[in-house]
Amino acid sequence: MKLLSKKHGDYFEAHKGCPWMLVWRDPVTKKQHRRFEAEERRAREAAARIELQINARVSDVVPRVLTFTAAKDVFLDQYPPGATRDEYERTLDRFGTFCGKPDSEQWTLRVLDRFKQKRAADTTHIGKGEDGKPVPVRGTTINKDLRNLARFFNWCRARYDTPNPFDRLDRGEKRLKASPKLKGYWTPEQFKQFIAECPDPEWKAAAILGIHGVGRIGDIRRLTVANLDFERNYVLMTRANAQQKTGKEALCPIQPKYMAILADYVNHLPDGQVKLFTSKLHHTSWEYQVGKAKLPHLAFHWLRSCLVTWSVDAGQPIEWSSRLLRHSDIKVTRAHYDQANELKIAQRVVDNLPI
Structure with missing residues (x-):
């Protein structure tokens, strides 16, 4: 069947028995429709869950609280599956493991200092020597993790008005950075x-x-x-x-x-x-x-x-x-x-x- 016209995603094609009649045909199958509807439903549910959590107030004095797990889920939903999403997910998982998944009230420089110290002493990266024995290697992506955390906190502040521990204007302190490693030297x-x-x-x-x-x-x-x-x-x-x-x-x-x-x-x-x-x-x-x-x-x-x-x-x-x-x-x-x-x-x- 020959395609005659296309308008706003709707396809019109000639009828088999009557070539002068146009029949509308949807190029998306029912299975694809169900998948799209399920993805949209999950996105709406995640957004509603976040809105309910950040709008729940004990009183007018208590500030809005955003949980780390909910913020991480919505932050990762904006990235398609791939290397970028996996990198952010690993960074946030490390932050939650080392700092106990703190909520927005606990996002301070003290928490970041704790993350930096534990991340520097992390020995989960294990290499193998020539004899096959495991050789612990210190983590080498501390600065990359800090950059990913800064992007995450900036996104939370822009969307939910949460505190950003990296913001030197609000805290009056310099931006947190990992202490540079001492350069080695050989004679x-x-x-x-x-x-x-x-x-x-x-x-x-x-x-x-x-x-x-x-x-x-x-x-x-x-x-x-x-x-x-x-x-x-x-x-x-x-x-x-x-x-x-x-x-x-x-x-x-x-x-x-x-x-x-x-x-x-x-x-x-x-x-x-x-x-x-x-x-x-x-x-x-x-x-x-x-x-x-x-x-x-x-x-x-x-x-x-x-x-x-x-x-x-x-x-x-x-x-x-x-x-x-x-x-x-x-x-x-x-x-x-x-x-x-x-x-x-x-x-x-x-x-x-x-x-």
Whole structure:
């Protein structure tokens, strides 16, 4: 049957026996109608339940109270099933578990402080070491949880006029943030110790590439064997997310003694292997290798900070390190690497004055 016209979602089609007659046909089946009606009914019931809870008052003096569970249900209903909804749901579940599902009267900075302390000490993230034993890993998404909570409290305040503990204007206090982690630092001797004692050849090769400024852990994962030039001792680093064509490729020099270690690592790879690393190079495995070498905690990304610090201590200008790390601005290097300040450079210049 041929479709003749369409207006406001109603479909008209020719009758089988009488082509000159138009018959209305609804494209939505009865099963879809029932599903749509059930979803609308559940949404109306949830909205009515919330309205009843926030409008229930003991007296005119008692402020409106919004329960955490009801607010969470309506807040999550506005997001379709997917990664965003799951992320908010995990954050709110952690908040309810750590803080006891407080109502709107208890949404204060003290509750957020309690959540921050318990979230920082959370060891529910369990990784596995090389021997298969579970290795507890501290939570690393505290700031993301705080951002999700801020969005939740802002939504509750805009819709139900509830207090927002993140609002510095009402509370007169600064916005709550997780205390920044102390940046780890290795000396050159400690890095050499890690290369000598690390039993995992993949992490040994990745650490060599990271300390030479080849790229971040995501860039290192994408490297192939063809990116290594053993004759001229450099690595061709490519970035898939670079905005400009000039930033997609860069040549990174490697010291000859460490290039020999990389050559030995490549020689032991299976024949025909294209990628340089077969594992995902997860941070939990890195922390396990650092602990096995009996070295202080150091995130893999902070190897770049060590590179800047060592170059500044050696008397090199910080601009050279910024170019090596391919930062868009020198301010980025100064902001992310506190130990690499220009005072050390100025001190060395003054000490070497021919006077």
